Amino acid sequence: MLRYVLRRLLSAVPTIFIVVTLSFFLMRVAPGGPFNLERPLEPQVLENLKRAFLLDQPLVVQYGHYLWNLAHGDLGPSFIYRDFTVSELIGKSLPYSMTLGAWALLVAVFGGIAIGSYAALRQNSFVDYAVMSVASFGITVPNFVLAPILSFVFAVVLHWLPAGGWGDGGPANLVLPVISLALPQLAVFARITRGSMIETLRADHIRTARAYGLPTRVVVVVHAMRAALVPAVSYLGPVAAAVLTGSVVVETVYSLPGVGRYFVLGALNRDYTLVMGTVVLISVFIVVFNLLVDILYAVLDPRVRYE
Amino acid sequence: MSEMTQSLAEPVAAMRGTSLWAMARHRFVRNKASMASLVILVLVAVFSFGGTWVYPHRYDQIFPSYVAVPPSLDPYPREDTLLQVMQTAVERARLRLDAFDADGTTYTARISSDKPIDARATRYLDRPDEFDSAEITGTADDGRTIEVKGRVNAQYFPFGTDRNGRDLVPRIMVGGQVSITVGLLATFVSLVIGVTYGAVSGYVGGRVDNVMMRFVEILYSLPFMFFVIMLVVFFGRHFVLIFAAIGAIEWLDMARIVRGQTLSLKRREFVEAALAMGLTNWQIIRRHVIPNTIGPVVVFVTVLVPKVILLESFLSFLGLGVQEPMTSWGSLIAEGTTGMQAVPWLLIYPAVFFVTTLFALNFIGDGLRDALDPKDR
Numbered sequence: 001m002l003r004y005v006l007r008r009l010l011s012a013v014p015t016i017f018i019v020v021t022l023s024f025f026l027m028r029v030a031p032g033g034p035f036n037l038e039r040p041l042e043p044q045v046l047e048n049l050k051r052a053f054l055l056d057q058p059l060v061v062q063y064g065h066y067l068w069n070l071a072h073g074d075l076g077p078s079f080i081y082r083d084f085t086v087s088e089l090i091g092k093s094l095p096y097s098m099t100l101g102a103w104a105l106l107v108a109v110f111g112g113i114a115i116g117s118y119a120a121l122r123q124n125s126f127v128d129y130a131v132m133s134v135a136s137f138g139i140t141v142p143n144f145v146l147a148p149i150l151s152f153v154f155a156v157v158l159h160w161l162p163a164g165g166w167g168d169g170g171p172a173n174l175v176l177p178v179i180s181l182a183l184p185q186l187a188v189f190a191r192i193t194r195g196s197m198i199e200t201l202r203a204d205h206i207r208t209a210r211a212y213g214l215p216t217r218v219v220v221v222v223h224a225m226r227a228a229l230v231p232a233v234s235y236l237g238p239v240a241a242a243v244l245t246g247s248v249v250v251e252t253v254y255s256l257p258g259v260g261r262y263f264v265l266g267a268l269n270r271d272y273t274l275v276m277g278t279v280v281l282i283s284v285f286i287v288v289f290n291l292l293v294d295i296l297y298a299v300l301d302p303r304v305r306y307e
Numbered sequence: 308m309s310e311m312t313q314s315l316a317e318p319v320a321a322m323r324g325t326s327l328w329a330m331a332r333h334r335f336v337r338n339k340a341s342m343a344s345l346v347i348l349v350l351v352a353v354f355s356f357g358g359t360w361v362y363p364h365r366y367d368q369i370f371p372s373y374v375a376v377p378p379s380l381d382p383y384p385r386e387d388t389l390l391q392v393m394q395t396a397v398e399r400a401r402l403r404l405d406a407f408d409a410d411g412t413t414y415t416a417r418i419s420s421d422k423p424i425d426a427r428a429t430r431y432l433d434r435p436d437e438f439d440s441a442e443i444t445g446t447a448d449d450g451r452t453i454e455v456k457g458r459v460n461a462q463y464f465p466f467g468t469d470r471n472g473r474d475l476v477p478r479i480m481v482g483g484q485v486s487i488t489v490g491l492l493a494t495f496v497s498l499v500i501g502v503t504y505g506a507v508s509g510y511v512g513g514r515v516d517n518v519m520m521r522f523v524e525i526l527y528s529l530p531f532m533f534f535v536i537m538l539v540v541f542f543g544r545h546f547v548l549i550f551a552a553i554g555a556i557e558w559l560d561m562a563r564i565v566r567g568q569t570l571s572l573k574r575r576e577f578v579e580a581a582l583a584m585g586l587t588n589w590q591i592i593r594r595h596v597i598p599n600t601i602g603p604v605v606v607f608v609t610v611l612v613p614k615v616i617l618l619e620s621f622l623s624f625l626g627l628g629v630q631e632p633m634t635s636w637g638s639l640i641a642e643g644t645t646g647m648q649a650v651p652w653l654l655i656y657p658a659v660f661f662v663t664t665l666f667a668l669n670f671i672g673d674g675l676r677d678a679l680d681p682k683d684r
Binding site: 014015018022023026027136139140141142144145147148149151152156248249252253263264267268275 | 648
């Protein structure tokens, strides 16, 4: 198992290398630069700035330099937020995104699995149809529609919750962003779980468990859940990475200080290192969560063995 | 030889083709949700594409008099605002308004001045959006007083106007055109890339297949949303670029599906027969492999179209989509979110159209999947 994990982590290195290379050169061949301001800088100042950020060197040298620093865990200085390094900017904003994302993920996974299982147990009943039509609503309505509407209803019309901002990170500030971020994913989890649970409940080992006279609760939670979770888990990896590294939309609508914003701001300002930093961060998250998901598979399904 | 194979192959293919499609159509038509969705989708498409031809206002036409007016089925201007508007217009011409009377479609006004009034002064009266075709009907006091008659210009804004005074109805129409077009074109791009890639990979097989699928796996682990954002930000917000970028990232699933189909197809007898007849690999892929993968591909396309529309709207929402005064549903929704308190209709109407369309597309996709691939469920 340990060898498998190590091998997977090693094989992630080329992936991240490709991501870095692609985004580095893509950004540089594009027109415009971080110092192309509306009011041009003095030539002397511009030259000094370029020298300070190595922009006067050939592209390959800059690329090598960036890779060297990256290998040492240094993401470089930000071009636009002059007093900060990219690591500092990310370090400052990541906790917010992680807190928000962790709550959203919890709500989505547990809510989705609970609702999906419940619907599966009452298949083709009114409850089932009601739950599943709400779920298909959640899948269809993207969070850039959901978030403004929630904020409109609960903050603007009803005045129950604040319309945005982090505040002290208390429940009142978090409820709307977490719901906006979680609902679409919750709907997907509910749908997947319902499907797999219906299938599992028809399996032989479940019929056996029922024949032994075990209560439905035990049959579902102990015997069926494990098998029914496998398809949901495969969806978990990419979702977790996306949710934890911050949704650009939710952070924008509720004006939260997370990482997602930095990517868009960085890209708009041609802040090369900041964009690279966020891209690297996302790729690392994707790789790590895909690995975690594969390990979870082995836990859930004893037939899966990694050598 | 070729004559014989044609006479043998064609009727058989035709018979099978019709029955398969006829059955699928039969199943689809019986699905009420899908049929209703299809009708709704056609209505939305007709509204978006046909609407701009018949609707009196253009999407970029600005009505300075009607900035952010709420939706209403009654015509603007309101009767009680007319006097004020006329007063302002007359003052702008440096004249005096002595009497004013409006009755729905026409108005009469008596205007006076200390000096004789130039007939061209009536142009000032036509300037506000509310009034039209002012005409001098009588003069008195040696031209120091004139009687003016004109039309009250009734405008309908059933969805209200935005904060620049543009009618929301044609904007939603144009937004729909952009969203639907991008959805279809980007899906087409990904269809072409994905089907070709998957068919080649599956058909050639062996080491080539390994390498090609390994490449797809690597691409899967890239943060693609970010690449699209980067492409759009760095290379400008061009319409073509947006759908090319989206299409270029959405072909991965398609390639996998087609590859799987191809793997099972290439062991079938008709492929062997084609090989024996001396067709080249590319000819076999084009004539025998790709047409036979069409079922799953059609299903996948219907899933992809709403996904792409969503992606485009997401880009537009971030301000990276098409540029003003052009618009798309995503940009309209983004515009609506910034002023929910004062002008909620700017959010509500575009959101309703957007969500309805996505719903319809999803239901059609479900219906098609059931119709074309009944074993799938």
